[in-house]
Amino acid sequence: MQPSTSVEQAEISREQQYVDRVYARLAAMVESASAVRREGRERGLLDYTGQIKEEDYRSLFERDVLVDHAVRRLAVLDAQREGLVFGRLDHVGGEVRYVGRIGVRDAEHEPLVLDWRAPAAAVFYQATAVDPQGVVRRRVLRSQGQRVVGVEDDLLDAENAPADMHVVGDGALMAALTSARSGRMRDIVATIQREQDQVIRAPAPGVTLISGGPGTGKTVVALHRAAYLLYTERRRIQGGGVLVVGPSAVFMSYIERVLPSLGEHEATLRSVGEVVDGVVADRSDPFPCAVVKGSARMRQVLSRAARGAVPGAPEELRLYAAGRRLALGARELTAIRTDVLRRGARRNRARAEAVRALLGALWKQAGGAAGTDGAGAGGRPMSRAEFDQDVRERPAFTEFLDAWWPNVTPAEVLGWLADRDRLARVARGVLRPEEVDLLAASWSRPAGAAPARSSSVRGRTGYSVEDVPLLDELDALLGEPVRPVVPRDPFDEDGGVQEVVTSYDREYGRSRGEQTPQYDGYAHVLVDEAQDLSPMQWRMLGRRGRHASWTIVGDPAQSSWPDVAEAEAARDAALGVRTRRTFHLDTNYRNSAEIFELAAEVISTALPDVRLPRAVRETGHPPTHLTTGADGRPEAVRAAVGELLDAVAGTVGVVVAGHRADEAARWLADLGDDAAARVVVTTGLASKGLEYDGVVVVEPAEIAAESPVGVRTLYVVLTRATQRLVTVGADSGWRAALTAPDGKLTGTGPAGVTDRPA
Ligand SMILES: Nc1ncnc2c1ncn2[C@@H]1O[C@H](COP(=O)(O)OP(=O)(O)OP(=O)(O)O)[C@@H](O)[C@H]1O
Helix, strand or coil, X not given: CCCCHHHHHHHHHHHHHHHHHHXXXXXXXXXXXXXXXXXXXXXXXXXXXXXXXXXXXXXXXXHHHHHHHHHHHHHHHHHCCCCCEEEEEEECCCCEEEEECCCEECCCCCEEEEECCCHHHHHHHHCCCCCCCCEEEEEEEEEECCXXXXXXXXXXXXXXXXXXXXXXXXXXXXXXXXXXXXXXXXCCCXXXXXXXXXXXXXXXXXXXXXXXXXXXXXXXXXXXXXXXXXXXXXXXXXXHCEEEEECCHHHHHHHCCHHHHCCCCCEEEEECCCCCCXXXXXXXXXXXXXXXXXXCCHHHHHHHHHCCCCCCCCCCEEEEECCEEEEECXXXXXXXXXXXXXXXXXXXXXXXXXXXXXXHHHHHHCCCCCCCCCECCCCCECCHHHHHHXXXXXHHHHHHHHHHCCCCCHHHHHHHCCCXXXXXXXXXXXXXXXXXXXXXXXXXXXXXXXXXXXXXXXXXXXXXXCHHHHHHHHHHHHCCCCCXXXXXXXXXXXXXHHHHCHHXXXXXXXXXXXXCCCCCCCCEEEECCHHHCCHHHHHHHHHHXXXXXXXXXXXXXXXXXXXXXXHHHHHHHHHCCCCEEEEEECXXXXXXXXXXXXXXXXXXXXXXXXXXXXXXECCCCCCEEEECCCCCHHHHHHHHHHHHHHHCCCCEEEEECHHHHHHHHHHCXXXXXXXXXXXXXXXXXXXXXXXXXXXXXXXXXXXXXXXXXXXXXHHHHHCCEEEEEEEEECCCHHHHXXXXXXXXXXXXXXXXXXXXXX
16 A cells, blocks of 8 residues: 555556546536526517517516526536535445545536535545544545646555555645645635534524634635535525625635636625725725724714714705794804704705704794784685795705705715814714814825815725725715605616516626626625724624624734724624624744744733644745845845745735835836746735745834834734744844843843844
8 A cells, every 4th residue: 555656647647537438527517507508698689669468578587597506607617617526435345435626526417526516525624543533545646637637645544445445646735735826815625624624614694703823724624615505505595695804805815716617606805995986995094093993982983973063054044934034043043053953864864854844943933833913915824734844945044955955965964074073063072172183184184085075985096995984874864865766667678577587697797898787685794804894893893793604714813903902892782682603713824933933922922821732834934034234125125035936936925014115116116027926925914924935124123113013013923924934033132132022131032043244
């Protein structure tokens, strides 16, 4: 049973034969789904003239079902070309099963490949040598395209292995972990570990909380869980959809291929700055301002702001009705507005109530309430209904109303708060004066600032990520304006027919790159890097998953949100009383043991009780520290990047404090095409969730100093590298200072570290 090259080649050829058979069958399945789609399209090419006949509707409906089914099928089949079959199980007694990204049956309906998510495939991930669960040998097939290039075996039950069974390969997991990173996350479907599989297959209802240190696979596991739930609960979940929320747009593009590679296209991926439909947040506020905007105290500020008078609104209503001059002054108008909105009414929904209150006040002034001298043109007393009708039709009233109680958008209300005095009034007793200054300044930035007036929340840029939950809160407080109900012809072009051809249109629309609409009532919400969410962000997400099941991924030790208790309270409010299931992952699959040792030392000093994961891989390359002096920084960084480009096959990340990002990009601008393709300059906060084969950390002390919880950000930064880590500092004091309890210098860096002057 010793591995040898020729034995391995023979095993690969044998597997290739099977894999070829599966691809041939897949081609036949694609052809038959394409034929169905063609037929559906042909049925749809009806030449309408005048009225549509009922049988045409039936035909359109059937076409829709056909196209819908065929298109979904093709999307699944098309996505699975690469490495379709990745696993094989040899059971006691000789039965062999193959596991793949999707299930494939032969023409007689016999299974050729089990879908990895099917219950029968679970054993592929769960069986171990201690508990083989009837499996003798587990084999992972490594492929490039449709070609099998390697096999990696685990012998789980030597006693039951037949004499002619070969066991080859060095282990699939190590091969996967040491392979070069491309800048896009890959799925791990072939090498999911047992404890990860338990999280992926946990029951759907309620809340699944996944914690674990850096690199423990939280993100990748959560994404596989989403694919698993879409498979096992397709009916429930497809109705509302899955929302996946991550920290940044860069992170979302880093993970965007994982679900499609698992055959799933149904999830909506949004960074936390893009959760509100149509709002594009293209920057983050500086830390002190972000902390105020994220705080739960903003609820009260916004609630007061949403109830305030519209700037420039008339302070008096004067009109002639019921034979009298009537007038309501500023105090009466304020009292009416306050009263209408006090009862929790949403401003844009409460216009009718405001009108009723105005009419009531005018009627009272006209003496109507006393029933004495309300009189029509001919001296006849006016009824209340006549009075109301009369007032409503007067231009003085309608013009007043449009100016006094217009529909207001969240963007407008946020814009009002750029006025410091107004903000100070609504924030009285809630925010400190210096906090008011920060916010007013952030909203009154001249160019690209949150616009003071716009027609809608949608389609605007210039907001910060921290503004987005505030806009969403205001949207909830203001409500959608009540629209007049226009009766619709159920068969008109824009109504009925559109409904009937939905799938056809959707498919056609997709090919033209159209966006699918956003749903607010998601069936499942997956939140990554949840430790960083502010209370206001939790409220925003809570509105999108009122009836959803949730998967929440986070690591408190990596948190950049200062008030953990406040954020947890907001999270608990968003999740309500749903059942919770918690999982903790303990193995760091990303970092080499040498690199993680340094990161562990840094975080343990700041958070002595932190539960650290175990890094499984040794490379023999401890981190290198370059001390540059004041002027040598650019040259040292360039040299370090050059060395890393030679040392690793994949990506190199250069991580700096926020204020150095532009200058660092300039240092590296002319390193050539290879560097342009593989090197990324990023900041501590922006590197969350990402990974690179080599990492250069520039001035770690500056990253740690960026916020009161900057040491946690530095911990994040020090855990981004898979293979090599270099730090560059003007002096070497940062290590001693960071790892010294109470800020005292210890004089020595962590063990196993190579020091070098640059
Ligand atoms: N079972 C596995 N097989 C192969 N690779 C794995 C496995 N589990 C995790 N990995 C790899 O480990 C790396 C870290 O995974 P991931 O980014 O999901 O970790 P994380 O816990 O979210 O990290 P962080 O908290 O630092 O963002 C990724 O490259 C991932 O593909």
